[in-house]
Amino acid sequence: MSVGGYLVLGLLLDGPASGYELGTRASRAVAYFWPITRSHIYAELPKLVDRGHATVQHVVQEAVPDKRVYTATDAGLHAFRGWLDGFNTVSERARQPLQIQMHFAQHTSAEHLLGQLDQWEAELRNTLVLCQELLAEYADHAGRSLTARFAINRAEADLTWIGEARTTLS
Numbered sequence: 243m244s245v246g247g248y249l250v251l252g253l254l255l256d257g258p259a260s261g262y263e264l265g266t267r268a269s270r271a272v273a274y275f276w277p278i279t280r281s282h283i284y285a286e287l288p289k290l291v292d293r294g295h296a297t298v299q300h301v302v303q304e305a306v307p308d309k310r311v312y313t314a315t316d317a318g319l320h321a322f323r324g325w326l327d328g329f330n331t332v333s334e335r336a337r338q339p340l341q342i343q344m345h346f347a348q349h350t351s352a353e354h355l356l357g358q359l360d361q362w363e364a365e366l367r368n369t370l371v372l373c374q375e376l377l378a379e380y381a382d383h384a385g386r387s388l389t390a391r392f393a394i395n396r397a398e399a400d401l402t403w404i405g406e407a408r409t410t411l412s
Contacts, residue, residue: 243289243293243321243325244286245276246278246282246286247286247289247290248322248325249268249272249276249278250264250278250282250283250286250287250290251286251290251295251296251314251318251321251322252322253267253268253271253272253283254290254296254312254313254314254318255314255318255319255322256271258311258312258313259311259312260301260309260310260311260312261280261283261284261287261310261312262280262309264283264287264312265279265280265283268283270372270376271376271386272389274369274372274373274389274390274393275389275392275393287310287312290312290314290318291312293317293318293321294315294317294318295314295315295317295318295321295322296312296313296314296315296318297312297313297315298310298311298312298313299311299312299313340358340359340362343355343358344407347411352411352412355407355411356408356411356412359404359407359408359411362400362404363401363404366397366400366401366404367397367401369393369394369397370394370397370398373390373391373393373394373397374390374394376390377390377391377394
């Protein structure tokens, strides 16, 4: 199973949810360190059911489309714990499109790059606000508060670098 599949399973372990609800949960809980789209979530859910890691219940609703609510099984919890305990990849190989642009800066304008830095700064400031809120929510969850703290530290370091990049480009 892919990391994305385990991520969806982990989100499902927080409680039963529809695909849409899992997308909302993901956007708040993990997107700042592992972005995942709703389409990826929807693709993973039937696979979890096929593996016996989740069950699905069809819920009829009035005035809105029916939905499927997924629930993690004991087998899903066991598989997730096994994956976490066996997970040994700690090196990060993040793709950073802005760094490609900076590397080849001689082929574009400083104004364009400064505009890109402005966009990135706005995203980072949004991440800081979200993660500060999450720190309060996750007060009783050491692991979750650590991921929020990691994102805050990373965002602060990136903001420092953006300041340096602006100085160099100006």
